[in-house]
Amino acid sequence: MQIQPTVLTETGMAVCTLCILLVPLVGAGLALVNTGFGRGRSAAHSMLSAACVFAVAVLVFLFIGFAFQGYAGEPSHLLTFRGRQWNLVGAERMMMRAVVFNGSPLSLVACLQLFSVGIAAMIPLGAGSDRWRLGASCASTALLAGITYPIFAHWVWGGGWLSQLGTLACGNGAIDAGGAGVIHAVGGIAALSIVWILGPRHGKYETNGMAIPGHNMVMVTFGCMLTLIGWLGLDSAGAMLFAAAPVNRIPLIAVNCVVAASTALLSALIVTAVQFGKPDASISANGFVIGLVSISGGCSLVSPIEAVAVGLVAGVLVPFSVEWLDRLGFDDPSGSISVHLLGGLWGVIAVGVFVQTRPGQWLAQMAMVSALLGFVLPLTYCLNLLLNRVYPQRISKDGERQGLDMCELGSGAYPELAPVTKDYLYR
């Protein structure tokens, strides 16, 4: 059975368009967060990488990605097994040639997806901070936007087999209104793969190693606040297009987003205050973002009290996971794995826990988690590993010591603060 596309009223189309126009603010916020968590000598490189990665993601998705993603009710490749059709991948025309940009749900999905894929592509930048080459991050993004993201997005948002599970008495099929799984968990998986491939920064885990704090916490916290504005648009537009939420559900979505983020921020702050004696600004800021990530899955379907519970779990999760991953040797400067991967997975599971419109919803959500771990993770890792063989992704040791700004761009973000030594006169 094929999943039917969402029908929007004219008001719905107008509101959805306005919400989509807010979404780039999520990308701007994430770029600031990633840059603030990195070293000052790689700050300009980090911001430029965010812009380049966004641009590559948009173009690759326009040319080939959307063809694989498609939308419910549009052409797709099916596999028939035991008399049942499994919708595997979209079969749209390349370069969005079949999309008529007239405000229809298909055109709104195409527009929202261009921004969403850009956001997903920015997530690994924080994990590869201070050591990921600009060209390699663009090439890795091309793989994400052209292969991994569209296939998984089709399964959940494009009428694919995960969304079809509702016909097998598994609730309404996999639900991910705002992209906890499709955007954040997929981006977080890319971040994990990049951390595996790049390895830690020099000096981080050596005998006389030390913690390397972010260079600008003002940038980080301002980035978090900026993401909130974009998030309201992202979750509202996603809920209308992928979870059939009516326009009058937007106030609930806004309340849930703010409530989950606030709860997660405060719980992360309290946990770190208990752990370290004083609240930790970086982990608390990550708590704010993980709250937004985890509520995305069921933003239009849970009550504000349930949003508090979602945010509370997420906020408690982040300090422990950041510390635990650090001990295991995962050098993730911006906490992208904890915030986006773990937060995204919890967001997907939370829908199964709290949304009980039809029995069996949790099974569909667990199938989605399994697909993320069993399909997206191996595929992303293998693609990046192959890329690393062809085009090494990590900067040289000398380049890392100088900073990516000097090594790759030839000038720094804060030239008046840079000491003039032979190291910095490299180019």
Add this chain to the structure above:
Amino acid sequence: MKTAGFLLLLAGFVIVLSAFALLSSNTSRAVFTLSGIAVQLLGLILTFRAHYTLNEEH
């Protein structure tokens, strides 16, 4: 060890897929799905462990 971990991640996914493709009752599907996820968790532990060991060696 990392390769074995990835194979377990894939195997768990295949178990979950089989549950939905071959079984009809939600109870048996739930058992298979949870088993598949458990296999995937083992795979994750193995891949994380491999990364940790590699870091320790360096």
